[in-house]
Amino acid sequence: MSSAPVGTAKAATAAEVAAKAPRKVKPPKEESRANWLVRLVLVIVTIGFFIPTFGLFVTSFRARDDAAASGWWTALLNPFHQDWILTNYSEVLSQGMGNAFINSIVVAVPATIIPILIAAMAAYAFTFTEFRGRDVLFIIVVGLLVVPNQVALVPLLQIFNALGLTGEFASVWLAHSGFGMPLAIFILRAYMSTLPKAVIESAKIDGATHYQTFWQLILPMSVPALASFAIFQFLWVWNDLLVALLFIGGGDNEVVTQNLASLLGQYGDRWDLLAPGAFVSMFLPLVVFLSLQRYFVRGMTAGAVKG
């Protein structure tokens, strides 16, 4: 787990949180103030949250017949009367999930990197320059944060069809770059507006152009916010099903969520396939989550509607 105190960020404004503004961090509590009832409730809730995932995880190592014949808990109660196997994973990987895993990487990485750069430039303009219609444009960005992507899908599908892009990775790269743009601009502007104005002013006095200020000052200073959005967007794209279904369709280019969805459709009771399939599809997001939780939380907080 990350060392940053997840809970101590004061959720006052996105800017404040994204800025990692100096906050009062309470000293670690060595003493617990919880009585038995509090502990009991928390233990029940936590176990309740964890059990479904754990059950599927246990199942992913059980042979087909075992998984179909008895509950996963019976296997845990008699761990030595039970074969524990890894072949479910190799089978599901060779049945298309492996290919889909590569595809998901191919989809998610460009769809994360490309919008960040464009959004960072826009956020700079919204924060540090004056131009006609700036405030109106930003209000539009704020409004678009809540607009469901569905409004764009039918016409985009027609455009991609006409251009011959459906089924190609390029269609999802472009679509996700566009869909992610409002949130990216919003988060990055919130962060940039907390950077000290004096730094920018003095750069200006020294004769730096906006172009230089952006590359040499603002972009390097914005790395925490860029990272937050990157994680946010990566998980969003990786976990997306709808955009992939529409623009990639089936076939050789399908991503992990599509592959898992079609496993569910075709082999609804083959838990020896569904379980490892689910964990292959969840593997990378969980790694990203566990290793970068701090940035993830910050991005999430900054993306909250409150703004």
Add this chain to the structure above:
Amino acid sequence: MGLKLANAILAILAGVGSVLVLFWLLNWLVERIPGRLSEKLKPWVFVGQAIALISVFLIYPAVRTIILSFFDNSGSKFVGLDNYTQLATDTNFHQTLLNTLLWIIIVPVSAVVLGLLVAILADRLASRGEKLTKSMIFMPMAISMVGASTIWGMVYDWNPPGTDQIGLLNSVLVALGGEPQVWLQITTAKLNSLLLMVILIWLQVGYAMVLLSSAIKGVPEDTIEAARIDGASEIQAFFRIIVPQIWGTVITVFVTILIGVMKVFDIVYVTTNGLYRSNVIANDFFVTLFQFNNSGRAAAIVVVLLIAVIPVMIYQVRRFRAEEAMK
């Protein structure tokens, strides 16, 4: 595989490269324009590509969708309000709207209440216990809706009576002397929809918990202490002192989850596909577009969704303006 990865690397290079080249080129041109015009144009060099992307991928398609909703299934013949009147008189669509409404009430409320409960209780644990508890509750945030549906699909699994139940829910029921149920086909009291909502609540509680927990920690300790000295119980202190101070965050979390719930698709699509009276708007949209190939009606469904979002949008813009004014 190697080819695909090479393709992706090429896409990153080409994508990032063209963004950079365009940026550099426009900047180079604008810097060569003499006088004040140059200063006026410079912001547009920065914001131009974002505006282009948003226009092409969000605004233009949204307008086009609204137009398409007045055309027939192939998008070639103007039919006026036909798509809308069909939706208005279709009892299946009423069912879908009712389900969606239940989703957008039950899921955010449950997620906020559960998140608040965990946040306030975990706050009393020592640091290690608090972190561990929160991590467990928070972890589902990283999981896709398809993955979550698979996880819960096993909990809801059904085997014929007389055989061993491998689904947790049925095995508990059978152990208590009941008959195993095909849970996701039970329409009584919308039980199947409620069980699908559990999946989304499970995904969202961590989000609510993290934001509410931060807000609770921001409540000044002395206000709570003062209430305790005045003889308030812990529960009174919570409802009278803490809740009013974190109310803004409660609303924020509620609205953010609500927006997500409005467009929930994956969970319904991979479990029931809207059968057994469990359909929701976003799944209806997908089915109408793909299985029935009816782009006009699909567009009209999206417009209904868009209209439903407008109050949230107004709320958000107002809130944003109020906050900007405070800076």
